[in-house]
Amino acid sequence: SETLLEAVDKDSSTSPAVEEEAESVPLPVGWRCYRSAEGRKYYVNTNSKETTWERPCAAATAPKPARTHKNS
Numbered sequence: 001s002e003t004l005l006e007a008v009d010k011d012s013s014t015s016p017a018v019e020e021e022a023e024s025v026p027l028p029v030g031w032r033c034y035r036s037a038e039g040r041k042y043y044v045n046t047n048s049k050e051t052t053w054e055r056p057c058a059a060a061t062a063p064k065p066a067r068t069h070k071n072s
Helices: 002-023
Strands: 031-035 041-045
Touching: none
Parallel strands: none
Antiparallel strands: 031 041
C-alpha cells in the first residue's frame, strides 16, 4: 500500500505546478473564471456565453493575423 500512496503523492505534487503555470498566462479577452458549487473551476465566454471546464488559451481565440498582399 505504500507504493500506491507514493504514486498518489507524486501525482498531487505535479498537478498544482501545471495549474499555476497555466494561470500565469491571462485568459483570452472575454473569458472569466468561476468556481462551481463543488469548488471546481470553469470558464465562461461573456460574449458568446460558451462554458468549458478546460482553461481556454489565448491562441485558440486570437484573431488570425492579416495577410499581407504583394502588389508586384
